[in-house]
Amino acid sequence: MAEAHPVGFQWVMEAKRRGAKVFHVDPRFTRTSAVADSYLPIRAGTDIALLGGVVRYILDNELDFREYVLSYTNAATIVSEEFSDTEDGDGFFSGFDPETGTYVQDSWQYEGNEGSSGSGHTAKERDSASGLEHESHGAQVDGDTPRDETLQHPRCVYQILKRHFARYTPEMVERVCGIPQDKFLELAEAWTRNSGRERTGMLIYSVGWTQHSVGVQYIRTGAIIQLLLGNMGRPGGGVMALRGHASIQGSTDIPTLFNLLPGYLPMPHHADHPTFDEWVDSIRHPGQKGFWGNAGSFAASLLKAYWGDAATPENDYCYGYMPRMTGDHGTYQQVLNMIDGKIKGYFLLGQNPAVGSAHGRAQRLGMANLDWLVVRDLFMIESATFWQNGPEVATGEIVPEECRTEVFFLPAASHVEKEGTFTQTQRLLQWREKAVEPPGDARSELWFFYHLGRKLREKLADSPLPRDRALLDLTWDYPTHGPLAEPSAESVLREINGYDVATGRPLSSFAEARADGSTAIGCWIYTGVYADGVNQAARRKSRHEQDWVAAEWGWAWPANRRILYNRASADPDGNPWSERKRYVWWDAEKGEWTGYDVPDFEKTKPPSYRPPPGASGTEGIAGDDPFIMQGDGKGWLYAPSGVLDGPLPTHYEPVESPVRNPLYGQQANPTRKMYAHPVNSVNPSPPEQHSQVFPYVFTVSRLTEHHTAGAMSRTVSPLAELQPEMFVEVSPELAVERGLAHLGWAHLVSGRAVIEAKVLVTDRLTPLRVEDRLIHQVWLPYHFGFEGLVTGDSANDLFGISLDPNVLIQESKVGTCDVRPGRRPTGPALLDLVADYQRRAGINPGHNAPAVTTDSEGKEQGAS
Amino acid sequence: MGLRTFIEGWPVYRQLTGTDPLGRGAAAKSDGSRALTARTDTADSMARSVCPYCAVGCGQRVFVKDGQVSQIEGDPDSPISRGRLCPKGAASKSLVTSPLRQTTVRYRRPYSTQWEDLELDTALDMIADRMLAAREQTWEDVDTQGRPLNRTLGFSSLGGATLDNEENYLIKKLFTAMGALQIENQARI
Secondary structure (H helix, E strand, O other), X not given: OOOOOHHHHHHHHHHHHOOOOOEEEEOOOOHHHHHOOEEEEOOOOOHHHHHHHHHHHHHHOOOOOHHHHHHHEOOOEEEOOOOOOHHHHOOOOOOEEOOOOEEEOHHHOEOOOHHHHOOOEOHXXXXXOHHHHHHOOOOOOOOOOOEOOOOOOOOEHHHHHHHHOOOOOHHHHHHHHOOOHHHHHHHHHHHHHOOOOOOOOOEEEOHHHXXXXXXXXXXXXXXXXXXHOOOOOOOOXXXXXXXXXXXXXXXXXXXXXXXXXXXXXXXXXXXXXXXXXXXXXXXXOOOOEOHHHHHHHHHHHHHHHHHHHHOOOOOHHHHHHOOOEOOOOOHHHHHHHHHOOOOOEEEEEOOOHHHHOOOHHHHHHHHOOOXXXXXXXXOOOHHHHHHHHOHHHHHOOOOHHHOOOEEEEEEEOOOOOOOEEEEOOOOEEEEEOOOOOOOOOOEOHHHHHHHHHHHHHHHOOOXXXXXXXXXXXXXXXXXXXXXXXXXXXXXXXXXXXXEEOOOXXXXXXXXXXXXXXXXXXXXXXXXXXXXXXXXXXXXXXXXXXXXXXXOOEOEEOOOOOOOOOHHHHEOOOOOEOOOOOOOEEEEOOOOEEEXXXXXXXXXXOOOOOOXXXXXXXXXXXXXXXXXXXXXXXXXXXXXXXXXXXXXXXXXXXXXXXXXXXXXXXXXXXOOOEEOOXXXXXXXXXXXXXXXXXXXXXXXXXXXXXXXXXXXOOOOOHHHHHHOOOOEEEEOHHHHHHHOOOOOOEEEEEOOOOEEEEEEEEOOOOOOEEEOOEEEOEEEEEOOOOOOOOOOOOOHHHHOOOEEOOOOOOEOOOOEEEEEEEOOOOOOHHHHHHHHHHHHHOOOOOOOOOOOOOOOHHHHHHHHO | OXXXXXXXXXXXXXXXXXXXXXXXXXXXXXXXXXXXXXXXXXXXXXXXXXXXOOOOOOEEEEEEEOOEEEEEEEOOOOOOOOOOOOHHHHOHHHHHOOOOOOOOOEEEOOOOOOOEEOOHHHHHHHHHHHXXXXXXXXXXXXXOXXXXXXXXXXXXXXXXXXXXXXXXXXXXXXXXXXXXXOEEEHHHO
């Protein structure tokens, strides 16, 4: 955090100054480790084993915050007797379908609700990354579920959790993660001691967690700990995601993602959502408790914002215009389709996949096989010049005279040359004022897409084709201003906020959304950002003039709440758990919720409220159910649906690992998304043969001085000067083992590529003792490429493509490689070297380990 | 130069007699540095902005002089950043004023070995034509069972996460209305 989010880290230091104990877990000793109270080096890809060890420590010692756990989580809920755990299935839960490599979730459901998973088969959910839909709400479950308040029932969640993690002992943590037991116990002890009624503890993670084949389950494990310790919805608690780009949260909320529409509404699927009503019911789940009962209003209001007068209740608000998904249309599938010649054109908007995406060679070969490519960026990036300067030109794989891709480079406006809102990592929208006009031909994306849309509509104006109606009926009348005819960003923000169709009055809250066509809302979770016709995101009341919650700085979704689920900061009766941790509470005299923040609860619903039998929607949420977006109002220790690879997190090895899974016969996540494309070979891992050809673990992360794929830092002279070269950090032990000289060269080989880097021998990396052998890890920055003021080989070239099944994010924080002294070969000799490694490793084109690990010997070992 | 001026010109004197006994501020100032004015003082205008790098969301004050960005500083009012910026945020002025920035449209023909110039409006027109052609060639009305698809998989898009909300909104809206499904973002990566 000190490296990649330095200014955010000042708050960790403030907390430390006030007595907080700071633990840092990372494969590499960093500036964060340097000021932490304790640093735990970890084998990359084993965080579930570590955190599972903490869960076991909490449960075995009964250190959970029992009153919180009983009232606010599903610990007491009883699970179907058809459920069986990975402990009984050697790494598999019940319901696995080997044919598709996915689960049928019926047996994971709560008792009596076996038929209500609604998912049946989750193969479709995996292809459409449907886990992402749950960013703002839980998956479905019937409201009424059997419970055992004593937590003794053998099938209640609490007992299932206890059994599931029983083998995640301190000894096992040491065996799997390479973390000494005393270090682990120090962490577990401090975490539990600093949680409860009087204290809260916070868990902070970065993208190091999301870029794994089990990334979602990493975060689930963290959430389980925080729920058990009563740290959710309370000040100083929570699971804090440190996202890495200025508005990456906004890019998910108002998604430019294939499977989502604004506000986490799903993109329609051809088989599941043939009609508007079926689409809405798949979100709303009739009969379910919680705020998603209003999904019909959000859905109708979005279509109304898109298609205006043309969208009527009679024509289902033009639902028929929506394109339909049939499967996986994600960025990695796209790239493989480009290589196969199935995609003609590609837009890159401030994004540099030639450096920033996994398997750089596949990215570049894909772009070299297009009809046309549009690159919009501040700088001439690698993704615009791959045909001219890319590594494949050097190897002869791309020949400029034979590369047919037509490339348009359009200069983009910088953040000070346009207005608009960024959504930062805590869901806070902040408006940027425009300082200057963009230079020359540079334009904002707002300008580009508005005027492109205008042109497209002009060209099709006389079209009789039904398919063109969606474009022609689109509301696309944003006012423009200034010398460049820049569209008004405020008018777009106003549409995002939503308005009353009849009067044009901006809405104040998503509670005003209607399903009858009387409201239009571009993104319902953002409703309120333009309340009273005022740009609330532009508020900049100084921190010196308001309290520590700073509610008048910017605007946070939803409804300007700074801490989600903050009803949980009060006890079931509505009183603060403690004076120290007072945040939101019930004012019995006034009959309303009040506090420092906007209460995340119906304002006048008393703690004593109990829903009438059969109640659904918001009416079904009891006065002591703080998790109001969940189907049962509870925080989920156990997820009966919504997570595709298991109701509980389970340790699987990374897709590429030198180690056999010490816990289960199943080696890697059996539901991971694999692509057996000829370009995408995965290095062998135990129990497959030849894993020793790639004996070392490599991991990548950021430097303070560079930003992602380097377009915004390798082009900036002060930053380029501070970090001028690609390098690899190796431990002194590995340097001796491989004959690497400090400040000399090394090259790293995977089944995809070979890259070179300067060697930094440092004890920031330490060999870890895992399963009685030494595991060496090396670390690389992933910022370098072949354009800019400073250049170097790209670390992402080393990775293959394997994805988390829930969100289709790639495993690009851990892989295996070989490390050799000296520079890499160039030209065709480079290809020969990679081919030689592939031969030695037995890699055929498109090699992937089978989803289900097939090795009886390994199975016995895992079950011991 | 009178004796008094001479003595007062001596930093140690100022340090012993003035308000800066440690000699780390006013006492140590030379005539040269005393005559300096901060760029923030002489700016024509100031825009309140947000750092474009990571997602912490540090406040920035963007100072403008003669139509050019003259300085970018941390916003001391921000409850998030309290005026601080990291090395990248502090280099924002160098980012937006970098001489490496491309300010004209560039075009590479198929099979060409070099870039050419192109008018912005021509480029926009050519791109629109190519989108419509790709859409025409790859349009899918219905699936094999006659269920609606209404889409093209003929082109795709990958956006960075320095796009702002309003931009993302228009991109998604336009592509969806064209039936273009394959929109992706750094948020997937």
